[in-house]
Amino acid sequence: MAENREYVLQMEHISKKYADNQVLKDVSLCIRPGEIHALMGENGAGKSTLMNILFGMPVIHTTGGFEGTIQVDGETVNIDTPLKAMELGIGMVHQEFMLIPGFTVTENIKIGREISHPNLVSRLVGPSMETLDLDAMARDARKALETIGLKIGENAYVRGLPVGYMQFIEIAREIDKRGIRLLVFDEPTAVLTESEADRLLEAMRTIASQGIAIVFITHRLDEVMAVANSLTVLRDGEFVARREVAETSAVEIAELMIGRRVEKLVEAEGEDTRSLSDSDIAVSLRNYYVDMPGEQVKGVDLDIRRGEIFGIGGLAGQGKLGIPNGIMGLYDTAGEVKIAGKTLDLSKLGEALRSKVAFVSEDRRGVGLLLEESIEQNIVFSALEVNNDFTKKIGWMRLYDGKKARAHAQEMVEKLDIRCTGIHQHAGRLSGGNQQKVCLARALTLNPEILFVSEPTRGIDIGAKKLVLEYLTKLNREQGMTVIVVSSELVELRSICDRIAIVSDGKVSGILSPDASDAEFGLAMSGSRKRGKKNG
Amino acid sequence: MAENAKKFVARFGLPRVIIVGFFLLLVVCAGAFQMDLLQIFSDCIRRWGMYGILALAMVPAIQCGIGPNFGITMGIVGGLLGGLIVIEYRVTENAALLALGTQLLGEENGPFLAKWAAVLLAILIGVILATGIGWLYGLLLNRVKGSEMTVTTYVGFSIIAFMNIIWTVIPFKSGELIFPNAGQGMRNTISLASSFSEVMNKTLAFRIGPEGHCLTIPTGLLLFFFLVCFLVWLFMRSKTGVAMSAAGANPAFARASGINVNRMRLIGTTLSTVLAAVGILVYAQGFGFMQLYNGPMMMGFTSVAAVLIGGASPNRAAIFHVLLGTFLFQGIMALGLPVANQFIPESNLSEVMRLIISNGIIIYSLTQTQGGGSRG
Numbered sequence: 001m002a003e004n005r006e007y008v009l010q011m012e013h014i015s016k017k018y019a020d021n022q023v024l025k026d027v028s029l030c031i032r033p034g035e036i037h038a039l040m041g042e043n044g045a046g047k048s049t050l051m052n053i054l055f056g057m058p059v060i061h062t063t064g065g066f067e068g069t070i071q072v073d074g075e076t077v078n079i080d081t082p083l084k085a086m087e088l089g090i091g092m093v094h095q096e097f098m099l100i101p102g103f104t105v106t107e108n109i110k111i112g113r114e115i116s117h118p119n120l121v122s123r124l125v126g127p128s129m130e131t132l133d134l135d136a137m138a139r140d141a142r143k144a145l146e147t148i149g150l151k152i153g154e155n156a157y158v159r160g161l162p163v164g165y166m167q168f169i170e171i172a173r174e175i176d177k178r179g180i181r182l183l184v185f186d187e188p189t190a191v192l193t194e195s196e197a198d199r200l201l202e203a204m205r206t207i208a209s210q211g212i213a214i215v216f217i218t219h220r221l222d223e224v225m226a227v228a229n230s231l232t233v234l235r236d237g238e239f240v241a242r243r244e245v246a247e248t249s250a251v252e253i254a255e256l257m258i259g260r261r262v263e264k265l266v267e268a269e270g271e272d273t274r275s276l277s278d279s280d281i282a283v284s285l286r287n288y289y290v291d292m293p294g295e296q297v298k299g300v301d302l303d304i305r306r307g308e309i310f311g312i313g314g315l316a317g318q319g320k321l322g323i324p325n326g327i328m329g330l331y332d333t334a335g336e337v338k339i340a341g342k343t344l345d346l347s348k349l350g351e352a353l354r355s356k357v358a359f360v361s362e363d364r365r366g367v368g369l370l371l372e373e374s375i376e377q378n379i380v381f382s383a384l385e386v387n388n389d390f391t392k393k394i395g396w397m398r399l400y401d402g403k404k405a406r407a408h409a410q411e412m413v414e415k416l417d418i419r420c421t422g423i424h425q426h427a428g429r430l431s432g433g434n435q436q437k438v439c440l441a442r443a444l445t446l447n448p449e450i451l452f453v454s455e456p457t458r459g460i461d462i463g464a465k466k467l468v469l470e471y472l473t474k475l476n477r478e479q480g481m482t483v484i485v486v487s488s489e490l491v492e493l494r495s496i497c498d499r500i501a502i503v504s505d506g507k508v509s510g511i512l513s514p515d516a517s518d519a520e521f522g523l524a525m526s527g528s529r530k531r532g533k534k535n536g
Numbered sequence: 537m538a539e540n541a542k543k544f545v546a547r548f549g550l551p552r553v554i555i556v557g558f559f560l561l562l563v564v565c566a567g568a569f570q571m572d573l574l575q576i577f578s579d580c581i582r583r584w585g586m587y588g589i590l591a592l593a594m595v596p597a598i599q600c601g602i603g604p605n606f607g608i609t610m611g612i613v614g615g616l617l618g619g620l621i622v623i624e625y626r627v628t629e630n631a632a633l634l635a636l637g638t639q640l641l642g643e644e645n646g647p648f649l650a651k652w653a654a655v656l657l658a659i660l661i662g663v664i665l666a667t668g669i670g671w672l673y674g675l676l677l678n679r680v681k682g683s684e685m686t687v688t689t690y691v692g693f694s695i696i697a698f699m700n701i702i703w704t705v706i707p708f709k710s711g712e713l714i715f716p717n718a719g720q721g722m723r724n725t726i727s728l729a730s731s732f733s734e735v736m737n738k739t740l741a742f743r744i745g746p747e748g749h750c751l752t753i754p755t756g757l758l759l760f761f762f763l764v765c766f767l768v769w770l771f772m773r774s775k776t777g778v779a780m781s782a783a784g785a786n787p788a789f790a791r792a793s794g795i796n797v798n799r800m801r802l803i804g805t806t807l808s809t810v811l812a813a814v815g816i817l818v819y820a821q822g823f824g825f826m827q828l829y830n831g832p833m834m835m836g837f838t839s840v841a842a843v844l845i846g847g848a849s850p851n852r853a854a855i856f857h858v859l860l861g862t863f864l865f866q867g868i869m870a871l872g873l874p875v876a877n878q879f880i881p882e883s884n885l886s887e888v889m890r891l892i893i894s895n896g897i898i899i900y901s902l903t904q905t906q907g908g909g910s911r912g
Contacts, residue, residue, distance in 0.1 A: 328792060329791075329794070330788075330791055330792060349791065349794050349795070349796055350793070350794020350795070351794075353793070353794045354794070359792065361792060363788070366786075366788055367786075367788040367789055367791075367792050368789065368792075369786075369789065370782060370785050370786050370789055371786070372785060372851075372852065373782075373785065377778075381778070381782060381793060382793040382794075384775060384778060385775065385778070385779050385782075385793050385794065385795060386793065386794055388775065391775060397770065397774060398774060398775050399770065399773050399774055400773040400774070400775075400778055
């Protein structure tokens with residue numbers, strides 16, 4: 001037991017299932033006092049679940065709890081509510097700021113833990129009516145702000161402060177809690193500018209030097225190399241490795257994060273008779289910006305050749321999803337987009353559709369489907385609106401041709417093997433995989449020359465996954481369709497794409513061949529190629 | 537058996553089962569009180585045709601995504617103006633039309649032609665005015681996305697207040713319209729006896745049974761109602777109609793298919809307003825009077841209630857909901873008054889019942905739509 005005392009937090013053999021879905025499997029996390037420990041992994045590696053367990057979130061305990069033990073300062077504890085975690089001195093700095101804009105810095109820091117004196121009214125009706133000791137509160141706030149080196153007045157209003165400051169106030173609030181031993185930073189630098197991020201890292205060092213341990217969740221390798229003492233890498237809910245930063249390298253970490261998994265989800269069938277040429281460009285982007293919230297594209301130059309399967313990968317929030325959404329005109333864009341040599345007027349909605357570009361959205365239920373309408377309606381809708389298909393002319397009127405639409409929907413259902421009770425079933429009632437096939441069917445009904453597919457396999461089971469990917473390959477090989485797959489799942493990109501562009505921080509950080517090494521992908525995804533230069 | 541009954545209730549909807557049950561109960565009561573059932577049924581059918589188009593105005597509004605249009609009074613004032621203009625210029629007394637009518641239809645039915653010309657002209661003027669009003673109204677609604685229901689309600693009330701001023705100063709001269717004894721301003725209730733009163737109701741009307749104890753079918757009225765329903769049904773199957781429904785069901789989806797959602801909402805709102813203008817004239821001719829001032833104030837509520845009783849939700853509505861809902865709602869009104877008067881003579885129980893049913897059903901259907909969440 002003696003050696004356990006060395007760690008402030010020890011989570012051992014943690015496993016967690018949501019229904020039949022194993023999200024964590026035998027994961028361990030050990031952190032020493034005063035150390036900055038980086039917790040790393042791709043999206044869906046299990047980082048948030050692990051933190052939810054640490055904080056005793058209700059989502060864990062209402063879904064059957066977890067297996068494994070948690071020790072704080074060598075003592076086994078049972079954290080079943082967030083309150084318990086707080087009492088044990090575990091704090092969290094949220095990615096989204098949980099601050100009240102109309103309150104002052106002090107009020108935000110001390111909210112819920114105000115210092116107060118009893119008065120006449122409070123003796124009658126209880127402590128909720130006690131007088132606030134504003135001076136004592138301001139003193140506490142001042143102290144917390146000084147600890148992290150933030151020089152602003154404690155009486156300033158939070159509204160109007162720069163984003164970077166808000167993050168610091170969050171941290172100050174956690175530090176102000178008595179007996180804080182461990183602070184979790186959940187991707188704190190994601191929303192900060194570079195100089196703000198540097199100051200934040202500096203503040204983290206200061207906090208750690210006072211003996212408070214820090215769990216630092218991030219994707220950015222260079223930040224880890226800069227501030228962390230040690231790190232744990234998770235992948236697909238499994239523990240991969242624990243390393244001391246001094247004994248490892250960025251390349252090794254990148255390799256650990258990506259890892260070798262079952263390669264080639266799809267076996268290429270038949271001969272590849274395509275001839276791709278750098279002079280025959282289907283989609284060309286120049287200095288392309290998209291203002292999509294959470295997925296900003298900040299100046300992309302890309303050339304996608306006619307007839308290839310092009311992959312766009314990268315971590316969530318880096319901007320890969322913004323690329324197709326911008327082309328389809330769903331968000332404001334700037335820059336130049338050329339489809340088959342012709343410049344698109346992106347201010348006109350539906351311009352891309354008329355240029356024979358189709359899109360399968362990543363937001364299936366939100367954008368991709370009319371949930372309350374039939375499969376038939378969903379499949380024929382776009383073609384009806386864009387190409388006037390499935391209409392018949394009666395006099396001057398152009399009316400919906402139900403017979404033609406039904407026949408086509410039936411054909412698509414058979415072709416894509418959509419499991420349903422019939423083409424009149426509501427799309428909302430289908431399983432995820434079948435909904436995705438309906439979305440795909442709608443896009444194909446447009447007879448596109450260029451097909452953007454965004455997160456084609458998100459939330460669908462492995463069988464449907466394989467079928468969708470195989471079908472995309474088939475479309476590409478047999479009909480010469482240019483297919484652009486945007487996905488967070490590197491494995492699927494690597495199994496079907498000819499080239500893969502990795503997007504990091506709104507820009508293309510590299511265009512790689514699917515056979516490139518894991519380290520190259522890892523580095524590109526972490527954006528270390530550009531930023532690495534600065535930090536050495 | 538119980539299983540089947542449950543399935544039936546689930547498909548037909550519990551409120552409809554209750555309302556149909558209530559309707560049948562009223563029929564039984566009326567029979568027990570030995571009332572003239574045939575005449576009551578005639579009244580049901582007449583009201584069905586009269587109120588139908590006003591309820592139909594909800595279909596494009598709900599389908600395009602603005603939800604139940606409590607502000608159909610916007611279109612109603614357009615229709616009323618159309619009617620007033622026709623009376624002011626005495627279209628029904630036009631000698632040429634009367635002569636032509638006599639020539640074509642014979643002495644007895646001669647005035648019908650002029651009356652039809654008058655009502656159709658009134659509808660035409662009403663439609664033109666309502667198109668303009670509806671377009672502006674649609675522009676407003678595009679700026680208040682998410683709170684349309686509140687806004688339509690207040691806009692509906694506001695236009696009534698505004699028109700209350702207009703009615704007093706509008707420079708019509710006809711003695712039929714202005715207050716008698718050289719008064720100024722429009723009357724509260726304007727008789728259509730000399731213009732197009734009951735022109736649709738009486739066209740091709742026939743009786744089943746002996747005079748005084750018979751079922752009267754207002755064929756012309758019903759045909760006109762069904763014709764408008766058919767036109768709206770055709771529109772909903774056109775390319776624009778399909779796009780409009782999609783824009784209402786899921787704006788993000790519609791945008792991804794290159795549809796201008798705001799334009800679709802404008803079209804839907806305008807169409808709804810236009811239908812309201814047509815609807816009020818059909819109502820007025822059946823009623824025999826045009827009511828100005830606060831008369832049409834609550835028309836929006838009864839129309840919304842009717843279509844909701846028929847099974848529509850604030851997000852989805854179909855012509856079938858209009859047909860069923862208007863019949864049930866107006867049927868209960870027609871039956872309710874005489875039956876209630878038998879229970880408590882000299883009471884206004886039926887008016888109380890109307891308010892409870894129409895407001896109750898609106899509240900019920902609003903609570904039912906929470907958590908649907910398919911509309912971004």
